[in-house]
Each structure stands twice: as C-alpha cells, then as structure tokens.
Amino acid sequence: MSRKAMRRTASIVAATALLAGGLAVGAGTAAAAGSADLGSAGSSDTATPPAEQKPHSATKKTDNISVTKKVVGDGTVAPGQKVTYRTVISVPSGVDRLVNKITDFHPAGFEYVEGSAKINAWNVIGGQKETAVKPTVNAADNSVSVTEPFVGWLTSSIEAKTVTLEVSYLVPSSAKAGTALDSGVTFDVLGFLATQKFNPMGVFVTVRDANLVESVTGGSAELGLGSSEGGTGSAGSAIITDPAGFVADVISGVIKNGS
Template sequence: MRQTSRLVAGIAASTLTVAAAGTALSTGVATADTSTCSVTSHATKNDISTVGITMTYDKTVNSGSVGVGTTVTYTDVIGTTGIGNPYVNTITDYPPAGFAAPISASITAYHLVGGQTTENVTPEPNAGGWKVTSTGWFVNSGNPVTLTTTYAVPSSVTAGQMITSGGIGVAGTVGVSNNLPNLTACFTARNANAGESLLGSLGNNGLGSSDGQLSSTGSVGDILTGVLKNLIGS
C-alpha cells in the first residue's frame, strides 16, 4: 500500500511539473508575440547595383501607443552611408490595412539653394499605398530624403489592438531603387483621451487639425476660453 501511495504521489508531482512547464511555455510564446510590435524597422542594400555603397531605409511610427480616432504619423527615411549621389524620384508609403487616404504628407530633402528643406506634398494612390514623386531628390551620406505621412486611425480599431503598417517602395537611380514590404512599423491602439477626442471631433467636422488650429477662428484653446467666459459671465 505504501508503495502504491508513493507511486501515485510521484505521478501527481510529475503531472504538476509538466503542467507548470506547459504554462511557462505558453507564457513565453505570448510574450514573444507581443514583443514583435516594434515602432521602427531598418534595412540596407549593398550589392552590385550600389557600387560598393550601402543604401539605408528606415520606417518609424511616431508613437508606440496611439488613440483610436486620432491620427498616426509614419516617417520613411532613405539614405546612404557613402559619398555617392543617388536620386530618389518616387517614395510609396504603405499604411496598415483599412486605413484611408493620408490626411497630410511632407518631404524633407536637400536642395542646392537652401539645403535641407521641408515641403508639403500630395500623395497619390499606388498599388495599395500612397506615393509622392519628384524629378529627383538628391541623397548623400549627410542628406537623406524623408517622407512623413499622417493618417487617421479608423474608429473600427479597438483598444489594445496591435496595428502593423505595410512597408515602403522606392524608385530612382538603380542603386537606391528598392521594394521593402517588410519594412513595417507597429503601434498599440488605446482609447483616445478627452483632448484627443475633442480635436478629432473638430477635425472630422472641418474645424480643426492635429495641431489644434482652427480653420478661421483661432486655436481650440481660444474657443474653450470663450465658452468658459460665456458660462461664468465674465
């Protein structure tokens, strides 16, 4: 009887050990999955087409936590570590699936007169993404070309959801041209706070923008101040 009891106890202990190991394994897998939500990606190109010069490509989202119904901004940077002078004439940004057309976009690039300058651009649809074009943006080791694109976060997104963008596409001189579908950026959605909700509501009705400016009547702060003055009669 004692031997039977010892055998049962041993089996029970082994079962608990296996169960604990299974739990630890499951927890580890879950942790590994969540750690894949990276706000930035980096890639390089160094082959016969680059003539010994390394091209660099980066995509970054402005925050790892973004409110539902607000906006999110992606920054795509194309550069080089060498002294060559490739030219980029097209950059395509691929947002997350289900995102609508960009709210705004800008290009920062080097110009012979003025150096690095930023200008607003209007993206056009391109194979599921949004492209901007030029006769050629100059790139060297100290002067990358940067595309910044802002999108609205759809209300269909739920808090806690990890949202991963698409990659980028680059066209230009042979060495710099590249298609990078895995150059992604990820953020975790959250509920918008009160200020973000107000700005989003104003923007959706054509009254505001992400920086809190109204189209013709001043800032959001001015409007709120006016409302409070009316309420308290001062």
C-alpha cells in the same frame, strides 16, 4: 452692481468651478499615466487591457542606402484619431544616390489625410528644406506614393543630405484596441534595376483606448487632439502634464471675455 461687474463676477465663479474640475481630471489622468497605456485615463472594468507594444521604428539597408521608418510619437493611436509616419532615406557612406520615388504602405482601412504629405530633401537653391507634395493615393494596395519628376532627390554622406517623407492617416473608428498593425515602404533609386522593397517592415502602430480628451471630442483629428509627438495631442498633453496651467489659461480667457 453694474451689469459689467456682475458679468465679470459670474465669469470668475464659473472659471473657479472649472479649475476645481480640471485639477481633478488632471490628477486622475496623471495617475493613469503610470500604466503602459497612457490613453486609458479614467478606465473602467470594461477597458481593453494594454497589449505588449511592438516596435514602432525600424531601419533597413540595401547597398549603401539606409532607410528608417517610424510612427511619430509613442507608437500608439486611438480609433478615429490621426497617426503620422516618417521615412528617412540616407547614404551613410559611399557614392551619392538619387531617389526618384517613395511609396508608403499603411494598414488596411487607414485613410490618407489630405495635404499631410511632405518631403524634406536637399535642393540646389535653399539646401535641405521641406515642401508639401501631392501624392498618388492607391486605396487598392493601401499605399501613398510621391515621385520626383526630374532625376531624383539627392542623398549623400556629404553634409548629410537625406530625403524624408512624412504622411498622416486617419485610423478607422472600428479599429480594435490592443491590436498592432504593421506597415512598410518601397523606393526607387536611379540606376537600380528593381524597386527596393521593405513591405512589411516591422513598423507597428498599436491601437489603444481613447483618452479623456479624445473621448470627449469624438475622435476629431482636425481639432488637433489626435496622437502626435507626445502621443495625445496638444490639449491632451496640457491637461495631463500641467492641469493647473491648462485650466488657468482657460480662466484667463474667460475673465478677458467677461470684462
């Protein structure tokens, strides 16, 4: 047998073993997903019991302005992982408004993820679009602020013009599973005499035990395995929802590299 054929055979054998192990992991994780804490796959007697989850979204109103803040995803995060907050300011009816500053208040100890701040707002050229922004980070009061340097971001009921701030943080590795941490937001409006304050706002992120993938990666949000829209990240979600497909993709890559 040639060296190339031997290497290909070894790759297939290794991949088959990986498939068996991956399916076992997926089955165990899927069984655990029926509980309130989706991240406790393979939990033991020492795992933290899931706490009753508090609201991870809230809407407040001031004058004719509505502001909604939410934790992106299922509202939970593991210690050392990334969590993203999204705040949307709109004008359901009445006169248009210009919002010139938004400040996101996060739980103490959370660390701003550099480059994560984005504003989605209406522009004269291009209409509603998203752009990256460089915020002012204030660790002393646990806040991240963005400012529109001119008159402000237009919010209007006409064509549903809104302004959205999205920002991400790393949760401390020392965060205790089972705790629910509140957050808030403030914003300034052109013509208003005072800053509009909703801090705290009743938007909680609930800390949970790390899931299998997060435990293996040691809480590396940079690898894309932190909490996201699905609550576990792309790789973690793939293992849970389609373990056979996930491992099959790995096998395909192994065989390709071995050929």
